[in-house]
Amino acid sequence: MAIRNKPVDVVIVGLGWTGAILAIELAKAGLEVLALERGEDQDTVPDWAYPKVVDEIAQSARNGLLQNLSKTTVTLRHDQADRALPYRQIGSFKPGTGVGGAGIHWSGVHSRVMPEELRLKSHVTERYGRKFIPEGMQLQDWGITYDELEPHFDRFEYVCGTSGKAGNIGGVKSPGGNPFEAARSREFPLPPLKDPPTSVLFAKATRELGYNPYSLPAANASQPYRNPYGCDIGPCNFCGFCSDYGCINYSKASPQTTILPALRQMKNFSYKTNAHVVRVNTASDGKTATGVTYIDGQGREVEQPAGMVVLAAFHLHNVRLMLSSKIGKPYDPKTGEGVIGRNFCYQVLNSINTFFDKSTYINPFMGSGGVGQAIDDFNADNFDHGPHGFIGGGVIWGRQTGAGPVRGIPLPKGAPKWGSSWKQAVKDNYLHTGRIEAQMSNMAYRGAFLDLDPTYRDAYGEPLLRMTLDWQDNDLRMSEFFGDKLNAIAKAMGATSASGRIIKRGDHWDTRAYQSTHINGGTSMGADPKTSAVNKYLQSWDVPNLFVLGANVFTHGICYNPTGLVGALAYWAAANIRDTYLKSPGPMVRT
Amino acid sequence: MKRAALLVLALLVAAGAAVAVTGRSLPDPKVSPAIATRTPDPRHGAYVAVLGDCAACHSVPGSPDLAGGLALPTPAGPVWSSNITPDKVHGIGVYSFTDFARLMRQGVRPNGERVLPAMPYTAYAKVSDEDLHDLYAYLMQAVPAAPTANHADGVLWFARWPIGLWNKAFHDDSRFAADPAKGASWNRGAYLVQGLAHCGTCHTPRGPAFQEKALDGRSDLFLSGARLDGASPINLRGNTADGLGRWSADDIAELLASGRSAHSAVVGQMGEVVAHSTQFMTDADRGAIAAYLKSLSPAPESGRATFAATAASLDAVMSGKQTDPGALRFMNSCSACHRLNGDGAGRALPSLAGNPTVLAQHPDTLIAVILKGARMPSTAAAPSPMAMPPFGWRYDDREVAEVASYVRQSWGNGAPSVSAGQVRAVRRALGLATPGR
Structure with a gap:
């Protein structure tokens, strides 16, 4: 017999970035808001207190901040003909858990989106013709424009205290910034972080090659800052423990540093931890969410009635909840019909280590998650794709994020692999090693999707989410193109050698090696309910009092890191719920 | 304040047995006759309660507001803050305004019993009739009566009598007198x-x-x-x-x-x-x-710290010439937030250069912060409860003394060194263990 809690106006599943944004914005609108977080509560002190948190074994090797895969995980396969197997160890991607979610262990790269990516099908068709789109690629427009989202990108950057330099304010190019960026309404809240050695070399080399380097926007504060909620942020000290770690000194934007202190003061907001939501409940008409059911810390099943449900968990969990709650039509790769699980994508990343002579000090022990110089010359459609015959693009950067022995010390090709000669090679190279990377968009394909695994269930008895994904010819040729660019830049930087991972034709998705946590799609947004799970306001087409947030609403991959777009979409959804939905509950887009 | 004024009590417990019992006639709180016909304003009284911070001692989490129950440990055993809701049995529901004013000004209950000076009647004596009248109206009319029983003070009952003598010696029961030469x-x-x-x-x-x-x-x-x-x-x-x-x-x-x-x-x-x-x-x-x-003039400077900002401390570190073990520990554990120049950062990370808490005559607070950490309050104006982690588990008394001394003598700070003995005393007072080695 399930326990039944007192009804609330809004129940939010997950208290990471999107959950915190929706919670504070809807609580400010006067609603009684309850957030259910599956993990533990956590905060800067005591959980990330110096010096205990800067423990590479606990955090990077043993994944202290990540989802416990022994409780629930996903299964993986490359192709529909394969049998999927569980993801038993953290490898390619890193789902977070606990209050703050992946907003705790992210790096801090805080970009927007290139406008044409939000209408890529139309854009490609207009510029290159319909035949340029290869068979099997499911390009779609997102049903939303950059201009609609701009105030919300701005809002999220001012909440985070993002460091950067504008390249385009209101359509006027601003010197020193990224000349390719879409117009922003004003300057960044904070100036760029200081460039570490890798970024200095990268900027010089790319400028000499005729490209346009700019300071990558970083949600790692360059100065002390007080955000619009009144929350205080301290400046980054380049300790080099961002990705995989909670920030020790309030510098990396997270729900804890930017939103939760103000949210906790609100009497109409509350949250529960160790509350693992297993189902969105719907009324008998199937068109109204009545709340959620969760398993509490003692293993009891609890029903939480609510007038509105917001899915704000990590990508994987949001998609699985839609499937297990039977909301929306599951995607069928054979017919191409159905929307839940459709257009599952995963950013492609090429990464090479650059080795320099002993007179060039990189000092990789220092760094910051988002600091770096980048070029957008090959981002989105900033270059003519005609001669290259692929769709998509990428951002190339020279970041310096901090490197330590447990995280791995790369050595040039041919260096000894063990013993005292390996130690000597480490000694010779460590201070002179940098890294440059290309992060590329991944298009949506008919055969890449998410569904419920028929074999494996988790500790709660629920079927695991199954991923079916592999690199396609379009992506692999794009990756090779970017590999050539990386090697040319490494040479121009003066590297004596460069080696690393460049994904090439014939390669498959390697689920064991860390790539990025930028998985997306599965509950796409769009203008057509036949090809999207939610409308442009992130409202379920099928259940109008259910809103679905996160990178799972991406229609296909983008070039930039997803967090900026995820945050902006959350503010966009919150603003429209507040200004439109609450006044007249029901479908916000009629078809 | 909560515990310290009770040290008064410890002293009096020792002396109490030898002291003659003072008279138990009720003192006159000297309320103006005009109050008898005044209509009090309980809403303003609620603000007076905020100004007086009544809730600090009289409200505890998990109990009704102002129902008392905060334990104040003393060497002679705990005493407890009392129920000041209008409950007629356990609270102040039967108090007349005169009774209330007498308690606030002279520390004497209607039955003649004296409250301990942990209740700051020595300061509240300055409060006007009107503010007390409004506060009384707020407590009586707007605060829900809570039938929460007060804790018995146990062994301490006999110690209340000598407080009358202490009051005679030290308590100034006069109202605040405005200085006409100064502005409103x-x-x-x-x-x-x-x-x-x-x-x-x-x-x-x-x-x-x-x-x-x-x-x-x-x-x-x-x-x-x-x-x-x-x-x-x-x-x-x-x-x-x-x-x-x-x-x-x-x-x-x-x-x-x-x-x-x-x-x-x-x-x-x-x-x-x-x-x-x-x-x-x-x-x-x-x-x-x-x-x-x-407007307050400086206190006598003798024995007090100095401050004159200087870049010398930072220069010594940046040039690699600094060999002080306290400086090394500061770089290792403190400078990530407080920075090598001791300036901290804005409102987020407090400055240590010229910080009065660092430069106080007695370094107890500085030592306590290093040992057990600290957390800023979450306020409407600045909601972030920025926290410093504890270091008492990491550094022993000598090491804490070295880093505290470095902080008190760098960037222009000129305060005396801190000794391992001073750290030991604070560590003991806080009940913190010394790190095992």
Whole structure:
């Protein structure tokens, strides 16, 4: 017999970035808001207190901040003909858990989106013709424009205290910034972080090659800052423990540093931890969410009635909840019909280590998650794709994020692999090693999707989410193109050698090696309910009092890191719920 | 304040048995006859309760508001704050206004029993008839009666009698007298600081009988910094190093509103004062307090710290010439936030250079912060409860003394060294273990 809690106006599943944004914005609108977080509560002190948190074994090797895969995980396969197997160890991607979610262990790269990516099908068709789109690629427009989202990108950057330099304010190019960026309404809240050695070399080399380097926007504060909620942020000290770690000194934007202190003061907001939501409940008409059911810390099943449900968990969990709650039509790769699980994508990343002579000090022990110089010359459609015959693009950067022995010390090709000669090679190279990377968009394909695994269930008895994904010819040729660019830049930087991972034709998705946590799609947004799970306001087409947030609403991959777009979409959804939905509950887009 | 005034009690327990019992006739609280026909304003009374920070001692989490029950440990055993809701059995429901005024001004209950000076009637005596009348109306009319029983004080009952003698010696039962030579804001600030806000309870040094050495602005020892409960509340007078001499009135008002300013952040019990009282004051009242504090002359400089900003400390570190083990530990454990130049960062990470808590005559608060960490209050103006982690588990007494000494003597700070013995005493008072090696 399930326990039944007192009804609330809004129940939010997950208290990471999107959950915190929706919670504070809807609580400010006067609603009684309850957030259910599956993990533990956590905060800067005591959980990330110096010096205990800067423990590479606990955090990077043993994944202290990540989802416990022994409780629930996903299964993986490359192709529909394969049998999927569980993801038993953290490898390619890193789902977070606990209050703050992946907003705790992210790096801090805080970009927007290139406008044409939000209408890529139309854009490609207009510029290159319909035949340029290869068979099997499911390009779609997102049903939303950059201009609609701009105030919300701005809002999220001012909440985070993002460091950067504008390249385009209101359509006027601003010197020193990224000349390719879409117009922003004003300057960044904070100036760029200081460039570490890798970024200095990268900027010089790319400028000499005729490209346009700019300071990558970083949600790692360059100065002390007080955000619009009144929350205080301290400046980054380049300790080099961002990705995989909670920030020790309030510098990396997270729900804890930017939103939760103000949210906790609100009497109409509350949250529960160790509350693992297993189902969105719907009324008998199937068109109204009545709340959620969760398993509490003692293993009891609890029903939480609510007038509105917001899915704000990590990508994987949001998609699985839609499937297990039977909301929306599951995607069928054979017919191409159905929307839940459709257009599952995963950013492609090429990464090479650059080795320099002993007179060039990189000092990789220092760094910051988002600091770096980048070029957008090959981002989105900033270059003519005609001669290259692929769709998509990428951002190339020279970041310096901090490197330590447990995280791995790369050595040039041919260096000894063990013993005292390996130690000597480490000694010779460590201070002179940098890294440059290309992060590329991944298009949506008919055969890449998410569904419920028929074999494996988790500790709660629920079927695991199954991923079916592999690199396609379009992506692999794009990756090779970017590999050539990386090697040319490494040479121009003066590297004596460069080696690393460049994904090439014939390669498959390697689920064991860390790539990025930028998985997306599965509950796409769009203008057509036949090809999207939610409308442009992130409202379920099928259940109008259910809103679905996160990178799972991406229609296909983008070039930039997803967090900026995820945050902006959350503010966009919150603003429209507040200004439109609450006044007249029901479908916000009629078809 | 909560515990320290009870040290008075410890003293009196020792002396009590030998002291003659004083008379038990009820003293006259000298309420103006005009009050009899005045209509009190309970809404203003609620604000008076905020100004007086009644909730700090009389409300505890998990119990009804103002129902008492805060344990105040003393060497002779715990005493407890009392139920001040209008419950007729356990609270103050049967008090007349005269009874209430007598308690607030002279510390005497209707049955003649004396309350302990942990209840700061020595300051509340300054409060006007009108404010007390409104406060009484608020407590009686707006606070729900809670039938929460008071804790028995146990062994301490006999110690209450000698307080009458102590009162005769030290208690000044006179109302605040405005200074016509000063403006309204200054007088309002003086009235609040000396009275309802009872700043002197913690910030004024105490004499041999644990009496505050000054209760108003006539002595330059008033609010000149103190030492109690393993802490060292700072000097609020105009001294440039350990006082507020380099602060503007706006800096003081900002700290009272948000718990932080460009110079410092509040720690320890002052965090609770900001969280429960000063953040809810009006801007005008915070401004008045700031204006009054800024008018206080420096306390006698003898034995106090100096401050003259210098780049020499940073230069010594950056040139690699600094060999002080305290400096090494500072770089290792402190500089990520407080920076090598000791400046911290804005309101987020407190500056240590010229910080009165660092430069206080007694380093107890500084030591306590290093040992157990600290957390700023979450206020409406600045919701982030920025926290410093503890280091008492990492560093032994000598090591803490070295880093505290480095902090007290760098970037222009000129305060005496801290000894391992001083750290040991604070560690013991806080009940913290020494790190095992």
